[in-house]
Structures are given as C-alpha cells and as structure tokens.
Amino acid sequence: MKLQPIQDTDGFKKDVESGAVLAVDNRALQAYKMKRKQQYAVVDEINNIKQELGELKDMLKLIISSREETL
Numbered sequence: 001m002k003l004q005p006i007q008d009t010d011g012f013k014k015d016v017e018s019g020a021v022l023a024v025d026n027r028a029l030q031a032y033k034m035k036r037k038q039q040y041a042v043v044d045e046i047n048n049i050k051q052e053l054g055e056l057k058d059m060l061k062l063i064i065s066s067r068e069e070t071l
Helices: 026-070
Strands: 003-005 012-015 021-023
Touching: none
Parallel strands: none
Antiparallel strands: 003 012, 012 021
16 A cells, blocks of 8 residues: 655545545544543443432432331
8 A cells, every 4th residue: 555645734645546545643543542532431430320320219219118118
C-alpha cells in the first residue's frame, strides 16, 4: 500500500491503489480512544448507581411492609 500526501490537508493520506483516504494522525486516534474509554467509565458508573438505587428501593419497601404488618 503506497500512501500519497493530500495537498493542504494534515492527518490524511490517499492510498494510491484503492483511492481511499486514510487518517494517519495517531495523536488524534489516541485522544479519541481515551475519550471513548472515559465515556464508557461514566456509563458504567451510572449503571452501578442505578443498580444500587434499585437495591435501596427494595430495602425501603421491605422495611415499610414489615412495619405495616406489625401495626
């Protein structure tokens, strides 16, 4: 695969054989991967909080139902 620079464009090159334009900026790729990893971590944390909140709701329901039975 032979890559040819694209005039007036940084971070991209053109494959001479296929005509495909390829991104060759590794710093941008690493930044994208880091951002995506951070977003997945936030989503995981939100899901954990949702699960814990559900468990707390179940506990409260159990406490309320046991108090109602004693009355």
